[in-house]
Each structure stands twice: as structure tokens, then as C-alpha cells.
Amino acid sequence: KPVVLNGKLLSSHIKESIKKDTADFIKNSGITPHLVVIYVGDNKQIESYIKAKKTGCEEVGFRFTLDRFSSDITEAQLIKKIKYHSEDPSVHGIIVQLPLPENINRDNIIQAIDPKKDVDGLTSINMGQIMVSKKPLFIPCTPLGILEIFKAYNIKLEGKNVAVLGRSNLVGRTIATLLSQKDMSNPSIMGGANVTTFHKYSKSYHHLLKNADVIISATGVPGLVKKEDLKKGVILIDVGINYKEDSSKKSGYRMVGDVDPESYEKSIAYTPVPGGVGPLTVACLLRNVLKSSILHYRIQCSRLRAGVENNIVDK
Template sequence: MQILDGKKTAKTILNTIKIDVAQRATTGKKVPHLAAILVGANGASQTYVNSKVRTCNEIGFNSTMIEYEEDISEMKLLDKIQELNEDLSVDGILVQLPLPAHISEKKVIEAIAVAKDVDGFHPENIGRMIMGEEEAFVPATPYGIMLLLEHNNITTKGKHAVVLGRSNIVGRPMSILLSNNSNPGNCTVTVCHSKTENLNEICSQADIIVAAIGQAEFLQPEMVKDGAVVIDVGITRIPDDSKKSGYRLVGDVDFDKVAPKCSFITPVPGGVGPMTIAALMKNTYKSCTEKD
């Protein structure tokens, strides 16, 4: 069993971007600028956005953090997005999800200019991704997973991949990327969800499992065949009195029980999370340099 170290892989990717940004700066070229919008005081969302902004600063990007109270009107938020769309200094715009119930996530996502949609959620970018077009911005978490597989030389061609979860943010795009005629890719993909029958049997036939079902320690050892590659997208806080914080972080995989059966497995934390941020930075860099 080998750990797929997302933190280490992400650092390698970010270091390369940092060097490229420094070279752009020394030659007088524009450096990437990411604008992040946070609505409300959701603790997890604040942590995610702060991490993205911190990473921008570490690799030489410009960043703008915009925070609103939870009761901001939908119209005011949409007006701000339009302002950022028109701001030539901004290369990437992300609005941290989830949003308060009175704001339509669909409207917000569709309001972001396609060329600045570095989260890759706009329907046009999703369509381009399905078509396999290079100019598409791929959703950051699935893109990060593909980068993790690529940088660690994980063989995917001809393999049976099972994706647990069908969300538009992870599950659906992940299934498309794994089935694309690319490397990594060329998998035969099965998408499973809450209505899937014979789930254990299907999972136990998989060479690669991407667990993005949102249930703590859902994937158990009897669902995993020997030598499988397991990618854990989930992250949940569960009570733990032995920890100073009173909780510990676990994924969608029961790591201690499943890991001995795997050829490769991602940890939680330190697996998919850092790769998501690295992918977001690659998208933002791409948005900037496409204007050269």
C-alpha cells in the first residue's frame, strides 16, 4: 500500500506555477489575479477561501477577498460578479459554495464570465469538458484528482473505475474525465449513488474507486478488491475526545480498514484537498496566460 500524497504533489505543481509567475513578473507580463467571494460566516467555507487566498499569495498571484453578510441580496451579489467580469485586472472569479437559501446558486454560477470561471462550474465549461476541448476550465476537485493520478503515474487505461456520488461538482465530471480518451483516462466507468443496487458487488469489481458520496467512512473493506486504487474526496468532522479540538477529520473511506487492501490510497486530510487548490491555481494561471 502506498499513500497518494496530495500535499506533496500539490506542492510540486504550485512550485512550478510560482516559478512561471516570477518569470512573467520579471518580464513585465501580467501576473494572475483571483477574486474570491464569501457569503456568510460558514466556518468550513471561510477556511477553504482563506486557504485559496493564502496559496495565491505564496505563489505570486494577486488576490482579492470579498466578504458579504449572509443576508446580502441576490441582486447585489450578481451586480458584484458583473463588476468583476468587466474588471480587466481579474483573471479568475470564484464564489464559495454553498450559498444561503435565498440566493440561486444556478444564477450565480451562470453569471460568472466563462473565461473567468476558474471553478469550472459554468454550463459552457461543463459542455466543453464533455467535448474534450482543451480550453475548458475543468471543475477543480475532479481536475485535481486527475493531476494526482498523472503525477503519480497511476495506470488508468482499460481499468474499471467506480465513482461513488453523482454531484455536478465532483461525481459527474469525474466520471467524464476518467472515461475520456486521454491519459489519465480511458477507463470504463460506473457511477453509483443512493439508488444503486448491489453496491458492494459493483465496488468490489473496481480497479479504481473515487468515493465522493458525502458519508463518513462509508467505504468498507468488503467493498474493495485487493490492489485497488482508492481516492477519498469526502471530509467530515466526527467527535473525538482524545483530540484537543474535540473532533477529528475522516473521509468517505474507512481508512484504517481499507488501506491494507489498496495499492494506492489518498489520506484525509492531505489527499484530494490540496490538489483541489492546486487545480484552481492552474485554471487561474491558464486564464491569465490565454490573454497573452
């Protein structure tokens, strides 16, 4: 029987440890970590993702602010808002809830976030560090969550064939980059895998999935990964969040992943949807916010120290 990679349970352990670290941090620094979510629009589904972030913040003792705008906000106005939060010393993490309305250029918006507060890891500085640095500052939360699963279940990827479906910065491209890294000196980032990426322009690739020891699917195409395409003993990491009509549910729909559940029987381990990667994304976001708060506190302390030293020198 395949092992269910229980993201929900793992995320509650991670949140417990963040809660404890946060209480210590607040006691020592007097600073409460503070996440700001910027959201344009009124989509019920997206609002449920924001709610999960808010609940997560409350659970671990963070401050949470939702800065919400209607879709007629202009790009320039939104950039001004982001700059405002970037400069506010009481804010430690800023995320822009995606997608944005079409009249707004997503890249311009993301690049307006101070990279030291970019807890989603999407600014070019943070993305670039993933390529070149042994210790990137912020890694996007879903790839981080996937790494947490591999670590917790002791899944070793060195020399393994990993197929990544999807190539967004948020998920596919980033996890593919991390897992294929040649420098494996940072134990919190796994490298050494033989990674192949597939995307919507990849042609008839499904037979190639038979080579994969691990499949990570982040496409938003329900049922894309099918039983007949898999080798026995594969590990399935399903990032997809899709909704199917289901009259037996109160909401009228049911959440499904990219992986057809019939595939599970071919695997040795799989992440369910819901309850797999999703909860870990939130837990890793909280970890990034705490990391950012500690970083800001250290910068503040070193400025103070430098000020005191300058005063002594001046005397």
C-alpha cells in the same frame, strides 16, 4: 504495504512550478494574477477552505481578494457583484464559494461568471467543453487534482473498472466524464476507463464495488467505503471531507474521508484524508488562475496588435 498517494507533497511540487512560472509571467507582462473569492455567510469550516486558497495565492505570488457578504444579500445584488468582477480587467479568476444560502439560486449565480474567468470550471460553457472539446478551458480543480495523482504515480486507467461515488458537477460527474472519454489524444486528460457512477439513489450497490480496480469517493458520507466491499489491490481515491468529534484535538474534531481507514490494507494505493486530494484541489486552482491570467494577457496583446494594424490600414 499500500502506497500512500501523497497529495501534500505533490501539491508542493506543483506550487513550486507555478511560483516560478508566475514570476516569469509578471516579469514579462507586468500583470499580477488575481483571484477573487465571493463568499456569502459565516461558516467557520468554509472560512478555513477560503483561507487555504488565500495562503496558496500568497505562496505563489498572486493577488487575492475576498468579497464577503452577509446572508441577507439578494440574488440580484450578488449577480451585480459578479458582473462587476467579470468586467474588471485586473481580475483573472472568480470563484463563488459554495454552498450558497437557500434563497439564492446557485445556477443563476454561477452562470453570471465570465467563462474566461471561471477558474472552478462550473459555468455551462466550461462544463460543456468537458463533454465535447479535446482541450477544455477550465476543468474543476478537484477532478484536475485527481488526474494529477494518476499522472504522478503513473496509474494507467485504460480499460480499468473505475467506480465513482457521487455525481456532482464539482467532483463526481466531472471526473467520471473525463475518465470515460473515448478521445485520448490529450495526454493531460485520461480517458478509456470503464466508469460506473453510484449516487444516493443507487440501491444496494456495495457488492458491485468488488469489480472496481479504482474507487473515487466524493459523497461526504464518512465510512461509506468499507473493507469488506473491496477487491484486493484496489486503488482508493478519497475526496470526502467530513468532521468527527475528537476530544483529543484542540478544535474538538478530526477530519475524515468517505473511506473507512480499515480499507487501506486491501488497497495497493490510497489517498489519505487529510493530505490527499484536498491540497491538490488548491494547487490546481492556482494553476487555473495562472492559465486564465495568461489567456487574458494574450487577448489584450492581440487587441493591441489589431489596433496597431488597423491604424496602419487607416493610414
